[in-house]
Amino acid sequence: MKILFVHQNFPGQFPHLAPALQKRGHQVLALTVETNKRPSPVQVLKYRKPAEVKLEPRLTRLYAEVAERGMRVAFAARQMRAQHNFVPDVIFGHPAWGETLFLREVWPEAKLLVYAEFMYKTTGLDTDFDPEFAKYALENRIATVTRSAHLVQSIVQADAALSPTVFQAGTFPPELRQKITICHDGVNTARLAPTPEARFTVPGTTLTFRPGDEVITFINRSLEPYRGYHTFMRSLPDVLAARPQAHVLIIGEEGQSYGSPPPEGSWKQKFLDEVKDRLDLSRVHFLGRVAYADFVAIMQIGRAHAYLTYPFVLSWSVLEAMAAGAMVVGSDTAPLREVIEDGVTGRLVDFFDIKGWSEALTDALAHPEKYDAMRRAARASVVAKYDLETICLPRLIEFVETAGGTLA
Numbered sequence: 001m002k003i004l005f006v007h008q009n010f011p012g013q014f015p016h017l018a019p020a021l022q023k024r025g026h027q028v029l030a031l032t033v034e035t036n037k038r039p040s041p042v043q044v045l046k047y048r049k050p051a052e053v054k055l056e057p058r059l060t061r062l063y064a065e066v067a068e069r070g071m072r073v074a075f076a077a078r079q080m081r082a083q084h085n086f087v088p089d090v091i092f093g094h095p096a097w098g099e100t101l102f103l104r105e106v107w108p109e110a111k112l113l114v115y116a117e118f119m120y121k122t123t124g125l126d127t128d129f130d131p132e133f134a135k136y137a138l139e140n141r142i143a144t145v146t147r148s149a150h151l152v153q154s155i156v157q158a159d160a161a162l163s164p165t166v167f168q169a170g171t172f173p174p175e176l177r178q179k180i181t182i183c184h185d186g187v188n189t190a191r192l193a194p195t196p197e198a199r200f201t202v203p204g205t206t207l208t209f210r211p212g213d214e215v216i217t218f219i220n221r222s223l224e225p226y227r228g229y230h231t232f233m234r235s236l237p238d239v240l241a242a243r244p245q246a247h248v249l250i251i252g253e254e255g256q257s258y259g260s261p262p263p264e265g266s267w268k269q270k271f272l273d274e275v276k277d278r279l280d281l282s283r284v285h286f287l288g289r290v291a292y293a294d295f296v297a298i299m300q301i302g303r304a305h306a307y308l309t310y311p312f313v314l315s316w317s318v319l320e321a322m323a324a325g326a327m328v329v330g331s332d333t334a335p336l337r338e339v340i341e342d343g344v345t346g347r348l349v350d351f352f353d354i355k356g357w358s359e360a361l362t363d364a365l366a367h368p369e370k371y372d373a374m375r376r377a378a379r380a381s382v383v384a385k386y387d388l389e390t391i392c393l394p395r396l397i398e399f400v401e402t403a404g405g406t407l408a
Contacts, residue, residue, distance in 0.1 A: 002086070003400060004110075005030040006073060006093030006100060011040060013094065013115055013164075013185050016388060017396045018042045024397065029086075031076060031099075033069075047076035066098025066150045074102035081106060090403050095154030104157055111403035116161040116180050118313050119171040120148045126258075126310040129351075130225060133260070155179060160404020162396075165314050167334045181399055186392030187319050189383045191296065194325030194375075198300035200249070202285050207247070209301045214245050214365050217302035217326065219295070219317050220252035223268040226259045227315070228308020228331055228351060233271040235357035237278035242362045248284045249298055258312065299324035304364035308351055309335055319386055322346070322378040327371045329360045345378040 003026050005014050010032040019041035022028040034046040050068040080086040092113040093100040100114055121127065122141035128134060155161050155172070161180045163169035169180045194211070201208040209215050216239070220227040229252075240246055254266040262270050268286070290298070295317075299305065305326035307318045314335040322328055322339075328346040330336040340346040347364070349356045364371055386392060 001026045001089040001401070003028045004088040004091045005042075006032075006091060006103070008033045008069070008094075008097050008099060009036060009038065010044065011038065013117075014092070015041060016186060016393055017400070020393055020397055021400060024401075026401075029088075031073065031080075045076065045080065047072045060146075062146055063149055067101060068098075070098040070101030073099045074106055077103055077106040090400055092400060095151055095158075098150050098154075100154050100157070101150060111160075112158045113400065113404055114154050114158040114161045116155060116163040116169065116172060116176075118168055119151055119173070119176075120144045121171065124311070125171060126226065126312045129310045132230075133225060152176070160399075162399055162404070165335065165338055167311075167338050168313060179404075181404060183395045183399065184319075184386050184392050185316065186388030186396070187316070187323050187382055187386045188389075189323045189379070189387045190389070192299070192320050192323040194379070195300055198297045200294060200297045200301055202249075203287070207285075209247070209249075211301050211325075212303070212368065213301060214243060214247065215302045215304075216246060216248045216361055216365065217298050217305045217321075218248065218250045218252075219298075219307075219315075219321075220257075221315075222255045222257040223250070223252040223266075223271075224256045224259050225267060226257070226310050226312060228306075228310075229267060230271045231308055231331075231351060231354060231357060232306050233275050234354045235361060236284065237275050238355075238358035239361045239365070240280055240283060241278075242358075243365045246283065246365050249302070250284065250286050251288075251290055251295065251298065252286075253289055296320075296324060299326050302326055303368050304329055304361050306357070306361060307331070307336070309333060310351075311335065314339065319382050323382040323386075325375050325379055327364055327368075327375050328378060329357070329364060339381075340378070344374065345381050346374055 003021055005018055010030045011018060018028055022042050028042045030040060030042055030044045032044055032046055033049055035049050050072050087107060088110045090111045091103055094115045122144045127144045155176045163180045163182050164184045166182055169182050196211055198211050199208055218232055220229055223229045254268045299321045305321045305328050307328055308331035311334045330340050330346055330348050331351040332348040333351055336348060340348060342348040347360050349360050
């Protein structure tokens with residue numbers, strides 16, 4: 001088969017699937033934006049970066065932006081067809097940026113698959129979850145509706161769709177849900193496994209941590225409210241006061257990946273400033289972005305790993321942490337309830353309960369032996385449900401090879 005992946009950040013969700021399909025003898029290509037510098041496991045073709053769209057009002061600007069990108073992708077597709085006679089059997093794309101919108105016009109004979117990551121809603125999910133940042137309620141709901149337009153269009157066009165979790169599939173309306181197969185991208189549980197040999201040295205210091213040391217870990221792509229950075233930081237003063245030998249390792253960059261920017265400065269600094277007078281900052285280590293090998297080591301050494309999220313996309317990192325043997329204290333929100341059973345494979349704490357977070361993290365630090373069984377159960381759960389090689393990758397391959405035709 002000829003299989004084309006379309007993703008502005010390729011390999012994105014497909015770092016294992018694309019090369020696995022190529023290994024099975026398929027011709028696999030990827031189409032991505034010209035500015036994408038990520039290493040690719042398969043041959044990559046690139047489309048021109050869309051021009052900036054300057055439109056007002058903002059309600060029409062988003063669709064104009066994704067349509068502009070979709071047009072650029074379609075032009076590149078037309079060139080692939082006209083000059084190289086390339087006609088894929090299957091196209092698998094991520095619709096979030098509009099890249100799949102017009103591919104049917106170039107390749108009507110191809111099967112079109114899309115990655116159904118998340119559908120925005122005005123109520124019940126991320127948009128109205130956090131009252132601290134709920135301003136301009138009607139305006140935000142209108143903006144949320146406009147953010148969904150191209151996602152609905154993309155899945156209506158598609159022959160089938162794939163979603164990584166039950167929760168994320170459930171964000172789509174029932175009329176579209178019937179098109180969606182649920183299968184996670186997979187976790188490399190062979191690499192992400194507990195080991196007494198793990199070590200992590202804080203850059204610029206002589207501090208080296210080992211498994212069992214009194215360490216709390218926390219990771220966000222960007223340190224922002226969507227992933228509970230504010231709740232976590234507000235819980236730390238009581239934790240560090242109760243545990244004077246504990247250290248905190250925080251992975252993540254300034255800025256925002258999902259939510260709105262703060263009125264000024266960065267969310268990282270805003271919430272650090274709120275509590276810094278009550279923290280021993282020599283024990284709080286902001287690591288920024290780290291190499292993947294360092295991330296794995298950090299997950300292997302900590303006594304407690306805090307993960308919070310709005311009702312939104314589940315991060316790969318929480319399942320990777322569980323596989324690595326971390327004791328996860330998670331927010332009691334829908335994405336986490338799907339992967340953690342409270343008291344069995346981890347702890348769940350109300351997202352907004354600062355005192356509850358302080359107590360849960362303090363207890364995990366003070367009594368690590370009490371949570372050993374949870375660590376083992378968490379890893380076993382990930383191996384059984386999300387292992388890359390034995391569970392997820394075979395299902396993903398079947399999904400593509402049958403164009404979504406046999407899995408449900």
